[in-house]
Amino acid sequence: MTRFASAFSKGPALVAFITAGDGDTAANLDALVAGGADVIELGMPFTDPMADGPAIQAANLRSLAKGTTTADIFAYAAAFRSRHPETPLVLMGYANPMTIRGGDWFAAECQKAGVDGIICVDIPSEEDPELGPALRGAGVDLIRLATPTTDAARLPDVLNGAGGFLYYVSVAGITGQQQAAQASIDEAVAQLKAATDLPVAVGFGVRTPDQAAQIARVADGVVVGSAFIDIIAEHGDNAAPHVEAFTRLLADAIHGAKEIAA
Amino acid sequence: MTHAPDSLRTGSAPQANSLRHQPDSRGHFGQFGGRYVAETLMPLILDLERHYRAAQQDNSFRAEFDYLLKHYVGRPSPLWFAERLTEHLRASAGEDLGAKIYLKREDLNHTGAHKINNCIGQILLAKRMGKTKIIAETGAGQHGVATATVAALFGLPCTIFMGAVDVARQQPNVFRMKLLGAEVVAVESGAKTLKDAMNEALRHWVANVHDTFYIIGTVAGPHPYPELVRDFQSVIGIEAREQILEAEGRLPDMLIAPVGGGSNAIGLFHPFLDDEGVEIIGVEAAGEGLDGKHAASLAGGRPGILHGNKTYLLQDEDGQITEAHSISAGLDYPGIGPEHSWLHEIGRVRYEPVTDAEALASFQKLTKLEGIIPALESAHAIAAAERIAPTLGKDKIIIVNCSGRGDKDIFTVADALGVEL
Numbered sequence: 195m196t197r198f199a200s201a202f203s204k205g206p207a208l209v210a211f212i213t214a215g216d217g218d219t220a221a222n223l224d225a226l227v228a229g230g231a232d233v234i235e236l237g238m239p240f241t242d243p244m245a246d247g248p249a250i251q252a253a254n255l256r257s258l259a260k261g262t263t264t265a266d267i268f269a270y271a272a273a274f275r276s277r278h279p280e281t282p283l284v285l286m287g288y289a290n291p292m293t294i295r296g297g298d299w300f301a302a303e304c305q306k307a308g309v310d311g312i313i314c315v316d317i318p319s320e321e322d323p324e325l326g327p328a329l330r331g332a333g334v335d336l337i338r339l340a341t342p343t344t345d346a347a348r349l350p351d352v353l354n355g356a357g358g359f360l361y362y363v364s365v366a367g368i369t370g371q372q373q374a375a376q377a378s379i380d381e382a383v384a385q386l387k388a389a390t391d392l393p394v395a396v397g398f399g400v401r402t403p404d405q406a407a408q409i410a411r412v413a414d415g416v417v418v419g420s421a422f423i424d425i426i427a428e429h430g431d432n433a434a435p436h437v438e439a440f441t442r443l444l445a446d447a448i449h450g451a452k453e454i455a456a
Numbered sequence: 457m458t459h460a461p462d463s464l465r466t467g468s469a470p471q472a473n474s475l476r477h478q479p480d481s482r483g484h485f486g487q488f489g490g491r492y493v494a495e496t497l498m499p500l501i502l503d504l505e506r507h508y509r510a511a512q513q514d515n516s517f518r519a520e521f522d523y524l525l526k527h528y529v530g531r532p533s534p535l536w537f538a539e540r541l542t543e544h545l546r547a548s549a550g551e552d553l554g555a556k557i558y559l560k561r562e563d564l565n566h567t568g569a570h571k572i573n574n575c576i577g578q579i580l581l582a583k584r585m586g587k588t589k590i591i592a593e594t595g596a597g598q599h600g601v602a603t604a605t606v607a608a609l610f611g612l613p614c615t616i617f618m619g620a621v622d623v624a625r626q627q628p629n630v631f632r633m634k635l636l637g638a639e640v641v642a643v644e645s646g647a648k649t650l651k652d653a654m655n656e657a658l659r660h661w662v663a664n665v666h667d668t669f670y671i672i673g674t675v676a677g678p679h680p681y682p683e684l685v686r687d688f689q690s691v692i693g694i695e696a697r698e699q700i701l702e703a704e705g706r707l708p709d710m711l712i713a714p715v716g717g718g719s720n721a722i723g724l725f726h727p728f729l730d731d732e733g734v735e736i737i738g739v740e741a742a743g744e745g746l747d748g749k750h751a752a753s754l755a756g757g758r759p760g761i762l763h764g765n766k767t768y769l770l771q772d773e774d775g776q777i778t779e780a781h782s783i784s785a786g787l788d789y790p791g792i793g794p795e796h797s798w799l800h801e802i803g804r805v806r807y808e809p810v811t812d813a814e815a816l817a818s819f820q821k822l823t824k825l826e827g828i829i830p831a832l833e834s835a836h837a838i839a840a841a842e843r844i845a846p847t848l849g850k851d852k853i854i855i856v857n858c859s860g861r862g863d864k865d866i867f868t869v870a871d872a873l874g875v876e877l
Contacts, residue, residue: 241777242651242762244658245494251645264774289492289761294775316761318498320482320491324761341496343665348499366496367663 197282197310198233198335198358202393206410207232208445209359209395211286211419212437213239213253215262217426219270221434226422227278229441230449233359233395233415234274235313238267238287245315247370249420252427264291268307275308284337284358286313289324297328304334311335311358319351326355340386342366342378349389359393359415360386364400370420373399376408383412403447410451418444475729475804478795483679486801488794491678493764497658500665505680507585512687517580524576525691528609531573533561533692535699535855540825541838542845549846555709556850557841559828559858560696562720569831569860570692570720571602575671577688579606582669589668590614593657595622595650596785597629598831598860599673604638606671614638617657619649622785629864647779650789654763674717675793678764682793689723696855697727704853710735710844713857714836715807716751716787718796720859729804738796739840741782742809749781753792754800754807767794783812783868784832786860814839816872819862831860832868 201207210231212222216239226234239257243250267285274283285292285304292300292314304312312334317324319338329336335357343366344352353360362382364374379396386394396409397417406416425440426433478485491501511517525531536559546554562570582590590607591614594600600616607614616633620642623630633640646652661670675682675689693711700708711728713721715738728734743750750756753768760769762777770778770790780790799805819835821842822828830838834857841856848854862869870877 240775241646242655244655244763245662247659248645255646258776290769290771290775290777292775294760294771294773315494316492316764318491318493318495320498324492339495341494343496343499345499352495363496365663366665368659371663 197280198393200280201232201282202359202414204232206413206448206451207395207415208406208441208448209233209235209397209415209417210422210441211235211237211417212422212426213237213250213257214267214270215239215257215260216253216423217433218431220273222426222437223270223274224277225434225438226441227281229438230445231441233282233284235284235286235417235419236267236271238264238285238291240288240291243288245368247368247420249370249423249427253423268303271307271309282310283308284311284313285309287315289314289316293324297325300325301328301332301334304329305332309334311337313337313339313361315339319354322355330355330357337361339363342382353390356392359395360390361417362386362394362396362413363398364396365398367398369398371399373405379409380412403443406444407447407451410448416448476726478798479679479683483683485795485798487759488766488797489679489682490766491764492761492766493678494662496662497665497678501678504581504585507581508680508684511581511584517584520580521577525573529566529572529576530564531691532695532699533564535559535696535703536561537703538826541822544825545842545845546850552850553846553848554850555845555848555852555854557845558700558708558853558855560692560724560855562692562857562859563828563830563834563861567602567605568863569598569602570689570723571599571673572605573691573723574673574685574688574719575602575606577684578669578671579610579612582612582671583610585669587667587669588612589664590671591617591657591660591668592671592673593617593650593653594673595619595653595788596864597622597626597633598786598864600638600640601629601632601636603671603673604633604636607638608636615660616640617643617653617660619643619647619653621648622650622653626785651777658763674719675722675795676717676763676765676767676791682765682795685719686722686726686795689719690726692720692723692857693725693727696724700853700855707731707734708853708855709733709848710737710852710854712737712739712837712841712844712854714739714787714833714859715792715796716741716789716833717791718793720857722793722795724855724857725805736805737840737844738805738807739836740807740809741784741787741836742811743781743783745811746809750809751780751782751787751789752809753790754797755809757790759797762791765794767791767797768800783815783872784836786831786833787836808840810836810839816869818842819865819869828858829862830858831862832865834859835862
């Protein structure tokens with residue numbers, strides 16, 4: 195069983211996002227695992243994060259201002275993998291830093307560092323040759339995004355070549371802003387689950403344990419990012435205990451939602 | 457027939473192995489271009505392409521476009537024989553040297569630059585698609601003013617995203633946009649200049665795709681933008697071709713145009729791409745010099761992915777985008793349209809750098825010799841013409857795109873010359 199399959203087999207999963215190089219990354223990653231996060235998304239900072247709201251934009255700039263490089267990110271990933279052999283690790287970011295040395299180079303580095311999957315915001319299925327074949331060849335899952343604008347006609351293209359889990363972007367918008375109406379999430383998740391065997395995780399705008407629990411009733415995973423970024427922005431290099439405490443609140447809410455539903 | 461690059465206005469018919477059939481059906485110019493956007497935008501981009509294909513085949517769309525270009529923009533723009541500039545350059549050239557220089561006067565368009573051609577085309581598309589709100593990004597404010605102008609003409613609410621740094625240094629254009637009824641959003645993220653304005657416009661668009669049309673100002677962004685902006689701007693080259701045939705009875709030997717994103721340049725170049733005898737020069741902004749701060753994506757960058765397309769970008773070894781610099785705000789962008797990247801790689805167009813200092817000198821020279829104050833963007837092309845014309849025979853003909861007027865630049869120029877206004 196892959197790390198993803200294992201992580202999603204235990205019931206609804208907490209998928210936690212932080213930006214690499216923002217704050218004490220290694221300590222924050224450990225705090226996420228200790229607090230009960232099931233899947234980790236590590237953001238690759240980019241100068242031009244077009245799909246992100248103010249919180250993650252600022253995290254990108256803080257990280258780059260400290261001089262974070264792609265080599266640093268793979269070093270974080272490899273060290274994480276040696277400390278946490280079980281927890282799936284995803285790199286999430288934008289096309290240019292991922293493809294600048296070629297898709298094959300990036301896929302090989304992911305494989306070496308023990309990265310399980312990749313989310314690339316600005317490579318839709320139409321541009322799959324840029325990165326998809328290289329990742330699949332290296333055994334790294336390409337995690338695709340579905341959105342409220344992804345209609346039934348497009349969905350098969352989005353799913354073709356997808357792996358790991360399906361990330362449902364619940365609002366047409368940017369990260370960390372408004373939350374979608376629960377009814378629309380329920381409906382969308384049901385449609386996606388009917389179309390794929392991949393676990394479906396829901397993200398964008400999820401900030402509180404209550405929101406997360408609501409989503410966890412129907413989805414296989416809940417993605418939380420900007421709320422963690424806010425904690426790191428507030429506490430800087432000493433954020434880990436706060437990150438762990440908040441992770442525990444979210445994880446309890448999400449994991450408990452399954453028991454109530456059952 | 458779904459794919460006719462010149463279907464808006466017809467130039468000479470493309471040949472069998474024409475360079476004018478790009479992009480392919482997926483929006484690629486060779487390895488460049490494409491649709492590198494978030495999934496949320498992808499369905500909208502596909503919808504835009506469908507509507508554009510239908511518009512290309514619709515005579516009433518073309519008729520309305522042509523009507524507005526003629527009666528509102530004031531086209532055709534003249535092709536002016538710059539006799540005093542020509543003679544001035546001949547004076548210091550060798551015997552029988554000094555090509556004849558013509559200027560394509562896009563500076564005489566309504567709003568003072570070529571930008572309006574594209575805005576007219578795109579707002580007609582917006583109307584066709586039933587979109588009720590307009591957004592755009594702007595650097596110096598020229599595209600913002602042109603967009604606010606067409607939004608006023610069509611009575612649509614308009615929001616312009618502009619980097620906070622640019623807002624501070626381009627106050628006259630900010631005020632113009634507000635007078636035209638646009639809301640100007642000062643973008644505080646990133647470096648607070650053009651690329652950040654484009655990021656913010658994309659962020660706004662992704663949250664408002666249902667009712668909002670994004671009028672992109674140059675031949676960049678995701679397919680079909682580079683194609684449709686080129687088609688709307690190709691009126692420049694189509695007219696220039698007719699005008700030079702009338703004036704000289706033959707095609708020119710060379711075209712020269714400034715390139716930031718490259719919309720005025722591709723507009724002039726595209727109808728001539730298949731004319732082998734016409735040499736084509738694009739002029740990149742070399743800023744303080746190619747070993748210093750500059751905006752020459754082809755000379756100093758390499759291929760990468762930004763703002764929806766693959767093209768040459770100024771970036772570091774990790775693919776982080778670096779800041780561009782040019783005295784001309786319209787050229788101050790770390791990328792270039794994907795079709796230019798392709799034309800560069802296949803060698804059809806030669807791209808040459810011109811520095812701030814050279815552009816500044818040519819700005820003054822053209823003003824004094826021809827009584828035409830060119831935009832600093834256009835002054836880059838004039839500078840290249842000054843460099844090249846004296847090396848060509850007197851019987852040679854060069855067309856330079858005077859893409860905009862320089863009134864907007866007088867504060868920048870005064871500052872650079874140490875003059876207090």
